[in-house]
Amino acid sequence: MPEAPATAYFTIDELRAEDETLESADSYPDAMLADRIAMVEERIEHLCGVAFLPRTSTCSVRGDGSSTIILPDVEVTGVSSIAVDGVDLTNTELALVRIARRGVVTRIGPLGRPVAWPRGSTVDVEYTHGYAVPPAPIKYAALKWAVDVLLPSSLPARATMQSQGDNTFRIVVASPDRPSGIPEVDAILADYDRRIPMVG
Numbered sequence: 779m780p781e782a783p784a785t786a787y788f789t790i791d792e793l794r795a796e797d798e799t800l801e802s803a804d805s806y807p808d809a810m811l812a813d814r815i816a817m818v819e820e821r822i823e824h825l826c827g828v829a830f831l832p833r834t835s836t837c838s839v840r841g842d843g844s845s846t847i848i849l850p851d852v853e854v855t856g857v858s859s860i861a862v863d864g865v866d867l868t869n870t871e872l873a874l875v876r877i878a879r880r881g882v883v884t885r886i887g888p889l890g891r892p893v894a895w896p897r898g899s900t901v902d903v904e905y906t907h908g909y910a911v912p913p914a915p916i917k918y919a920a921l922k923w924a925v926d927v928l929l930p931s932s933l934p935a936r937a938t939m940q941s942q943g944d945n946t947f948r949i950v951v952a953s954p955d956r957p958s959g960i961p962e963v964d965a966i967l968a969d970y971d972r973r974i975p976m977v978g
Contacts, residue, residue: 786815787830787912787920796925806928818924825957827973828852829908830916841899845892849881851907852972857883861902919966923958
């Protein structure tokens with residue numbers, strides 16, 4: 779039986795409990811729910827620029843002659859290996875590397891002084907990053923968004939208004955500044971946005 783990934787924000791059972799429609803395993807099999815959970819989590823982490831569970835990543839960074847390199851992720855919690863132009867740092871060298879949660883990696887020598895990453899070198903880094911557990915608001919937002927993805931509105935996809943009798947309602951739809959189209963979900967994502975604004 780498929781299950782939500784071990785690193786999921788919530789379980790398939792928790793998702794089913796959000797809406798009684800999802801209780802039907804025939805209409806909503808576990809594999810479908812696990813896929814939607816993964817899709818929503820990936821979207822949230824992309825939009826917020828931060829992982830909300832521990833993730834392992836690798837990247838290549840170009841040395842610039844300074845003692846620091848900057849990884850593409852924040853909430854960095856550890857570095858498991860670093861290779862400079864294909865040559866691994868020794869365990870002793872790796873133990874001296876300082877890591878800031880914002881993704882800055884500083885190389886320190888045995889005398890406690892900064893050591894440069896050679897200019898033009900390729901620095902390959904394997905590291906872990908992300909929150910230890912998802913903050914409660916993020917879990918709540920992910921659950922709400924997953925339900926919305928699984929149980930889409932019966933309105934036409936391009937509709938922006940709905941009329942009932944003499945009343946007309948404007949419908950909130952997804953947009954660049956409202957990625958889910960669900961106001962409370964989008965407000966939570968804005969609160970946790972860790973992306974660095976582009977300048978230029």
